[in-house]
Structures are given as structure tokens and as C-alpha cells.
Amino acid sequence: MHFHGLEPCLDTLQGFPEAMQEGENVLVFAYAMHALKSGNVARARHLISRRFGADAHDVTRVLRDTERFPLDFRLFRFLMAMYEDIAITDAMRDMVFDALGEVPLDDHLQRGSFYNAMLEVVVRRREYDAADEIARRARHHYRQADAHLLGFYIDLYQAILCLMRGAMSFAETHVRDADESLAKVPFDTPSDARILGLVKAVIRYEQGDVRTLVRFLNEEFDRFAYGEIWPTVAELAINYGGLALSRHVAPAAARVFLDKWRVQEWRSNRFRLVITLREVAVLxxxxxxxxxxxxxxxxxxxxxxxxxxxxxxxxxxxxxxxxxxxxxxxxxxxxxxxxxxxxxxxxxxxxxxxxxxxxxxxxxxxxxxxxxxxxxxxxxxxxxxxxxxxxxxxxxxxxxxxxxxxxxxxxxxxxxxxxxxxxxxxxxxxxxxxxxxxxxxASDGPRRAGLTRQEMKVLLLVVEGGSNKFVARQLGLSEVTVKFHLSNIFRKIGCRRRAEAIATAKALGWVA
Incomplete structure (x- = not known):
């Protein structure tokens, strides 16, 4: 999966007899990881509960019961908890470190994956010094394993860590490293490229460039699969995206953007709080x-x-x-x-x-x-x-x-x-x-919101009181096309109704 991509991995898995697919731990883990990487957390949960029983959903019980649950599953369950945004307690962390002691020192892929997951834990807890050390260890093991994609994740995390701390020059260095790591991956991984694009857009925003981030949010963000982004990356998107849209497009646009994340509120109270506090800041x-x-x-x-x-x-x-x-x-x-x-x-x-x-x-x-x-x-x-x-x-x-x-x-x-x-x-x-x-x-506002010239023409005529039929006649379009343009305008500036779009355009100074 990490060396050849999701689809070749799935093709290989499907070549095994069905009994082996359901009965061999390594195949179950591979199927579950494929589901996680595809953004389907529910599918992964179903797979592990079918193999290990309903108790497999209880991370603490899995980590504690070393006789019932084998080492490979305990470590996988810890990794999976990151995708579920489950809060990791100190006791759970101690048990996971105990489990790491059972992993051979030369099993670089397993040890690197452990530190990768642990990195998410310490970053969430704002334990930045510990995060630096854990990232260093993960990077070492992935280099030993020649796992460029996994190394990319560490570079990316270090960039995000720097952004959270405000250390911009170091963030740029890690982004360059991430670029190099991703270039070495021998297959296309568009979702990872999009995440890197998000981090680059955030850095550009910190440099005073609004357009790149707003354009990314308008054109690229909806392509992310549900559950595809780890919580720390999601938090970065929520905070910077909410700020950029509320400050440079419209508060309504920011709230629509935040509403897209509410489907994931089930993940944890922490995630719900991140969304709510960003909405509070917007208001x-x-x-x-x-x-x-x-x-x-x-x-x-x-x-x-x-x-x-x-x-x-x-x-x-x-x-x-x-x-x-x-x-x-x-x-x-x-x-x-x-x-x-x-x-x-x-x-x-x-x-x-x-x-x-x-x-x-x-x-x-x-x-x-x-x-x-x-x-x-x-x-x-x-x-x-x-x-x-x-x-x-x-x-x-x-x-x-x-x-x-x-x-x-x-x-x-x-x-x-x-x-x-x-x-x-x-x-x-x-x-x-x-x-x-x-x-x-302000005259540049429509472009920052991602409006095309034609959409801006439609909006101007609507602000003047034109009906869909009038706009269509003025621009030589069909009414269906006008409705299509209006739908895009509403989405881009975060409005649901015609009157709200008119008010937003006036408030932002796009029209007199």
C-alpha cells in the first residue's frame, strides 16, 4: 500500500481466497487500512470487529488485554484510533510504549508507523518538544525502510507543527522536504498532494497571499474524501480556512465552510470544540x-x-x-x-x-x-x-x-x-x-472569492434587480445557465438565497 498505492494493494488483497481475507490478521489490517486511507472509517471498524469481536472498538481494552489481542493488532488499533480522533490517555500511551518494546529494532516499518501515530497524539496535546523528537525517530525508521510516502507524512506533520507554533521559516523547509519525499513515491497519490497543497496555501497566506488559500478552498477542498484528513490537518484547515473566508470573502462563506466539517463532529468533543471555537471567532x-x-x-x-x-x-x-x-x-x-x-x-x-x-x-x-x-x-x-x-x-x-x-x-x-x-x-x-x-x-474581492467574469456579470445584474429571464436575455444565455451560475455564486460566497447574495456583495463593496 505504501510502496505501490491503494489500488494495486486492493487488487492484491482480492486475489487471496475469501477465507484468508477474513481470517488472516495481516489481510484484515490491510483491508482496514485501505478503508481508512479511502476515508471510510466505518468500514474499517466493521472489519476489525468482525475479526476480533465487539471489544475491538474499545482501545483501552485492546491495549490492556495482551493475552487476547496479539501485538500486531494492538499496534494497529492504536494507529486506527488516530483516524477516529479518539483521545489517548496517559495510561493508554504507556501501554502502547510497552507494546513497542516487543517490536524488533530492525522492523523499521512497524516502529516508524508507531511513531507516526504517536506524533498525532503529542501534537494534539501541544507537547511540541516531544513531537520534534518523535518526528525525528519516525523519519529515521522510514528512511531505513525506504518508505518515501510515510516519510512524506512526517515531513508534512513537521510543517504543520511549525505552523501551529508559528515558526514559518522552518515550516517552509519541511514543506520542501515533503515535496521531495512525495516526488520519490512511485505512484500517484492525489489526496496526499492535495493535503500538501493545503499546507502550501496556508504558508502563502502567512506571507500575505490571500488568493491562493481562498482559491484552494473554493476549487480543491471539496475533493477530499470524508475522513481522509487526520484531525490535526483538519484543525489547520478549519482555523486558517475559517479565518480567510470570514475576513476576505464573507462571514457567511466561513460558516458554510465550517458546516461541511460538522458531519465529522461525532469524532470527539475535541473536534467539535475546534469547529465551534472557529465559528465563535467568525461571529x-x-x-x-x-x-x-x-x-x-x-x-x-x-x-x-x-x-x-x-x-x-x-x-x-x-x-x-x-x-x-x-x-x-x-x-x-x-x-x-x-x-x-x-x-x-x-x-x-x-x-x-x-x-x-x-x-x-x-x-x-x-x-x-x-x-x-x-x-x-x-x-x-x-x-x-x-x-x-x-x-x-x-x-x-x-x-x-x-x-x-x-x-x-x-x-x-x-x-x-x-x-x-x-x-x-x-x-x-x-x-x-x-x-x-x-x-x-475591494474591487479584487470577487476574484478572491473565486467568481468567474461571467458569474460576476450575473451577480451585478441580479443586484440591479434583474430576474433570471432578464439576466439571460442581457447576457445571451439560457435561464438554465443563469440558474447554474447563481448556484455557483451562492456556493462560493456562502449564501443560500438571492437576497443574501445581494447583501453580501454590497457589504463587501463589490457593487455600489
């Missing part, structure tokens, strides 16, 4: 604060509004990445809604002491600290915190936190003294030029 950036608050409240977490409003010392002790993300969402809401609350500045300052924040999260908090200081006329602190935030972005090479917080950033830079102080550094000026490059003229 907040669209000044729909009450709707955002309603979504956060519906999550029913212990980290709710009441908890956040009273938390100070507890903010330093938070460890769980999901709870940290929730606090940030609520703090953002409170800073916008009631910025005069005396406790807010202390909360932001205290939260910055939390050692489990990512660099990007720290940048966000510093922007908020600067905003609050300016509101309290503490210009010295406002300038200092803003410079720290901008210099951190310049050092990391990331602009996403700045793009996400433009409503606070713009208010800070309205003040001439703050602006001149903050932009004194050449590195900061360069990073701000990339942020401003995202704000291309």
Missing part, C-alpha cells in the same frame, strides 16, 4: 457578539463565562489546550463587551504567565493587554505590549494572530504616538506590510 470578527456568546454558553464546560469572570490565579494553572482555548474565547468576548472591568487587565497579565500557552496565544494576549492599557490611558504599557506582540510575530514569521485581531490592532494603531513607536523596527514594519497585504482592494 466575533463579524460583530455578532451575542450569537458568539450563545455558542460558547452552549458548550456547557466548567470553563464558562462565570468561571472566566472570576479567574485570576487559576489562569496560570490551566494545562488542557481545550480549556485554554475556551478561556481565550471568553476573554475576547469580555474585553469587547465590558473592557472597563478592573479585573480584566490583571487576568490578561496573569494568563500570560501560563507556560502552556503557544507563542501565538501569547501574541493575542499581548494585543489585548495593549488595547486595555490604551483604554485606561496607560500609553506606556500599551506601546510596550504592542511592540512585544509585533516583535514576536516578526521573530516567528507569523501574521495569523494579527489578522485575527485586526479590530484591536487597528484601534491601537489609530494613535499616532503608539503607531510611530511600534513601527520603529524594520522587522515589525515588514510583518505589518504582510498583514496589510491581506487587505487587497
Amino acid at each position: 466575533q470578527n463579524g460583530n455578532r457578539w451575542q450569537e458568539a456568546s450563545d455558542l460558547l454558553t452552549a458548550l456547557q464546560s466548567r470553563v464558562n463565562r462565570t468561571w472566566v469572570e472570576g479567574a485570576v490565579e487559576n489562569l496560570v494553572r490551566l494545562v488542557d489546550p481545550q480549556e485554554i482555548a475556551l478561556v481565550l474565547a471568553w476573554l475576547r468576548h469580555l474585553i469587547w463587551e465590558v473592557p472597563s472591568r478592573p479585573l480584566l487587565r490583571e487576568q490578561v497579565t496573569e494568563f500570560l504567565r501560563n507556560g502552556h500557552l503557544t507563542d501565538r496565544q501569547a501574541v493575542t494576549l499581548r494585543l489585548w493587554a495593549a488595547h486595555l492599557a490604551k483604554l485606561h490611558r496607560d500609553m506606556t504599557t500599551a506601546r510596550s505590549e504592542l511592540v512585544k506582540a509585533l516583535e514576536a510575530c516578526a521573530r516567528l514569521g507569523t501574521i495569523m494572530p494579527l489578522a485575527e485581531e485586526t479590530q484591536f490592532l487597528d484601534r491601537l494603531l489609530e494613535d499616532k504616538r503608539i503607531r510611530e513607536f511600534a513601527l520603529a523596527s524594520n522587522d515589525v514594519r515588514q510583518i505589518m506590510r504582510r498583514v496589510r497585504a491581506l487587505d487587497t482592494p
